[in-house]
Every structure is written in C-alpha cells, then in structure tokens.
Amino acid sequence: MDPQGLVLARYPAPDRWIGKTAPEKTLLRALLEGGEGVVRAPGPDGKPRILGLARTGTGPRDRAASAIVSIPEDTEFADLNRILVRNLTGLGLAALIAIVAAWIGTVDEMAGALRAREMERARTAEALAQRASQLETLRAVTAEMTRELELPSLLNLITRRAIEPDLAVDSR
Numbered sequence: 012m013d014p015q016g017l018v019l020a021r022y023p024a025p026d027r028w029i030g031k032t033a034p035e036k037t038l039l040r041a042l043l044e045g046g047e048g049v050v051r052a053p054g055p056d057g058k059p060r061i062l063g064l065a066r067t068g069t070g071p072r073d074r075a076a077s078a079i080v081s082i083p084e085d086t087e088f089a090d091l092n093r094i095l096v097r098n099l100t101g102l103g104l105a106a107l108i109a110i111v112a113a114w115i116g117t118v119d120e121m122a123g124a125l126r127a128r129e130m131e132r133a134r135t136a137e138a139l140a141q142r143a144s145q146l147e148t149l150r151a152v153t154a155e156m157t158r159e160l161e162l163p164s165l166l167n168l169i170t171r172r173a174i175e176p177d178l179a180v181d182s183r
Contacts, residue, residue, distance in 0.1 A: 017031070017032060018030065047066060048063075049061065049064070051084070058084070059084040059085075
C-alpha cells in the first residue's frame, strides 16, 4: 500500500483490489499516525481482524510503501479459544469432583452421626429395660413382704400393746 492508501498488491482476489484505495479507514489512520505495529480493525467484510503494519523502505515517510498482513481474529485466536475451552472444561470437572467429594464426605459424616445416635438409643433402651426389671423385682418383693406380715395380726398386736397399763401414757 502506498502512503495515499492505494493497494499495490493483495491476496486473495488481487484483481479486485490492486489500484484501488484500501477500505479499512482504521488501517489508513494507523499508517498515517505511526506506520508500524499491530492494529485490531474491522475488515472489508465487517469482521474483526488483526493487522500487522510495517514500512518497506528507508526513504521519506511520504514515499515509502507499507506492508500489511491481515488475519481474521477468530482464525488467529482459534487455537487459544480451543485451549481456553479445554482448560475451563477441566476446571469445571475438577470443581464438580471436589463438590461431589465434599458431598460424599458430608454424607459419610451424617451416616456416622446417625450410627452414633442409634447406638446411644440402643444403650438408653437397654438401661430403661434394666431399670424396669429392677422396679418389677422391687414390686414383687414388697408384695411378698406385705403378704408375710399378715397385716391383721400386726394391727391386733399394736392395738393390744397400746392399751396395756404399763405402756399407757401418764396423763399427770
């Protein structure tokens, strides 16, 4: 491309572009401002492109031609995008595995807590059964003692002793 923006050579479709002014306004502005470097600009098709700009001669700026290499942005970044997708997929899978592992750990902890509560419930039930057995034994012994004492005979003895003269309370 010459300093006025006239296309000297182009591929693809050289017949369509040689001898015509370049359609990329951003590119012309970049050439006029500095003439070298990398620019991101829309191409003639409107899609974003990466453009590499360089002056081809050592003469005065207004006489030197410029070489421009252009590649569609999606083509340039296709490998990087593929790697990014692969890495993000790997990261997502690693996060999913970590979440599942944490969930399994939580389930194991809950199962352990439930087993501990079940063991405590069983111990409590056993202690309650032992206490009930002891109370039943105590009730049986008390009933037997009551039968052996023959309560009517005991009451007669208490009454007789209460009315005997030497046991009577002095009322003086």
